[in-house]
Amino acid sequence: MELKNNDLVKGSSGSIGDQLVYRQRGGKTIIAKRPKKKSTPDTPRQLEVRELFAEAVLYAKSVIDDAAKKAVYQAKAKANQSAYNLALSDFCKAPEIRKYNISEYAGQIGDQISIRAFDDFKVEWVRLIIKDSSDSTIEEGSALLSGNKADWIYTATVVNPTVAGTKLIINASDMPGNITTLEVIL
Incomplete structure (x- = not known):
């Protein structure tokens, strides 16, 4: 569910009990069911993707900490996309x-x-x-x-x-x- 201009939940994030979570995306509040924890072990491919994502997060954080790199990424970011998100995506895809x-x-x-x-x-x-x-x-x-x-x-x-x-x-x-x-x- 997506809420716009609702003063009751505007700017909210977090969870309500074990059922709902609030998130902010592009100035909008998103309400969703709380994700369920898996009961099966991760596959080798899932572990590989998780490691890649962890490395991508480190790279994106380093971009945000470097004003010149951040400006390069921010200049190419689309609507509702941050320099952080673009750097994260860039890390995950080789030329x-x-x-x-x-x-x-x-x-x-x-x-x-x-x-x-x-x-x-x-x-x-x-x-x-x-x-x-x-x-x-x-x-x-x-x-x-x-x-x-x-x-x-x-x-x-x-x-x-x-x-x-x-x-x-x-x-x-x-x-x-x-x-x-x-x-x-x-």
Whole structure:
């Protein structure tokens, strides 16, 4: 049940006996049945989610304590969403590497590799490691965000004499530090 502009319960939170709880959400008072305690043990997946949520809470609290980070999150928060809620959500979702383009990479200095990485909030950085067929590192470095704000461009700085069998390791990170890795064999 949702109550609006009711002076009797306005600003209330807590419980009434073992039956009802009052909560505040976006200036509204929500009245709901009191949640029941489970009688079955948690599954491994439930324990994993609980641990992730606990870590997300710590991250969201650290964002609120940092005025600059809080301002970044608050600027993107939607109606009835706080910087805390957005930071909590951001922590729980790693960035995605949706596609890459190697058509302009022939193993020469200045060749470019394009990576499209997305996050529910913001991709912080994208890095590439280029390895030869024997798994020795040829080069590694950061990609730069292009003008379209979706693609990251890596420009080769070392000659790669044998492109066939080359391994690209693409890493993308978001603000909370979630890292997604994609390995590609050319």
